[in-house]
Amino acid sequence: MFNACIIGTGSALPEKALLNSEIGEFVDTSDEWIVRRTGIKERRISLKEGEGTADLAALASQKAMEMADVSPEELDLIVVGTVTADRLVPSAGCMVQQILGAQNAAAFDISAGCSGFLYALTTVKNATCSGACKTALAIGVDRISTILNWKDRGTCILLGDGAGAVVVKASEKETGILSSHLKSDGRLWELLYSKEGNSYVPECLEGLKPKSSYLVMDGNRLFKKAVNSLTDIANQALKQNNLSGEDISILVPHQANMRIIQATAQSLDIPFEKFYINVDRYGNTSSASIPLALDEANRKGLIKKGDYVMLITFGAGLTWGSTVLRWCF
Ligand code: COA
Secondary structure: OOEEEEEEEEEEOOOOEEEHHHHOOOOOOOHHHHHHHHOOOEEEOOOOOOOOHHHHHHHHHHHHHHHHOOOHHHOOEEEEEOOOOOOOOOOHHHHHHHHHOOOOOEEEEEOEOEOHHHHHHHHHHHHHHOOOOOEEEEEEEEOHHHHOOOOOHHHHOOEOOEEEEEEEEEEOOOOEEEEEEEEEOHHHHHHEEEOOOOOOOOHHHHOOOOOOOOEEEOHHHHHHHHHHHHHHHHHHHHHHOOOOHHHEEEEEEOOOOHHHHHHHHHHOOOOHHHEOOOHHHHOEOHHHHHHHHHHHHHHOOOOOOOOEEEEEEEEOOOEEEEEEEEOOO
């Protein structure tokens, strides 16, 4: 058995920053309302050619591989958490593989809403620990703007586009990913779902009926469920690793919105100062939110070798999860 160590992080964002005031031009909202209820000031939206889901994911991956000093040929696995692959077929993973030139890898996608990255990381960890692969990419990417209803002020203010990636390597050292807890509850799928889209409506039978694959959300119920689930899964991880909140050096939560993060911090025995937050600048970037924040924190020098790092996530499905790691480099 090997341990799975993160040895490089990377992220990529579209150039276009969409301000709250700009959203106020097409729905009835205001910068003041959005900041007070969510903490979000702006988010990135991919509008340009060359800023597709696979392009952003590949850019984030290249940065992580550069940090890890890993060549494309060394990769034997690429797992992408996303709900907005550029195409229904093939997977974003295979398109990333092609852009990177990682011809020795197996590549595929995982759909777990905003929890996509932790599901991808856990899959990579299990493959690495079992010896099935040596060097892998776990990616979280979404261009969630492509499935937003820009007339629904309850959802379109919350989300943004982005990508994050980590390189994971098999190691015999004691550090690395210590635990992964993943959960889902399909009974609650209707709290956050895409309206129609993909193959639910048999379009060949429905003729020219236009697609409406935008997101539909019950914000109030999601809020409570998110806080409870994140708290439970974080406590479970602390218990399994025999750690207290004091032992955690940095906690990177899914950047759903500031009030969810604050409420989770309050119900956990972990000081709010240890939470890394960038939701004000990027909104909720779905699967990308944790690897994007992790990369920022890492590049700012906020994570040191030997630190205990906790990642907690929550998303459509419903899905949620946690990962605890001992930083390797
Ligand atoms: N601008 C202005 N007013 C808005 C608005 C907006 N963008 N969105 C909703 N409102 C209005 C509502 O219409 C409602 O008006 P009413 O009282 O006249 O009916 C009022 O604000 C309160 O709406 P409510 O939904 O109760 O607000 P809230 O405090 O619950 O905040 C969310 C809404 C979406 C910010 C909040 O529920 C939330 O953060 N939920 C979690 C969502 C999330 O993170 N999902 C992803 C999980 S991965």
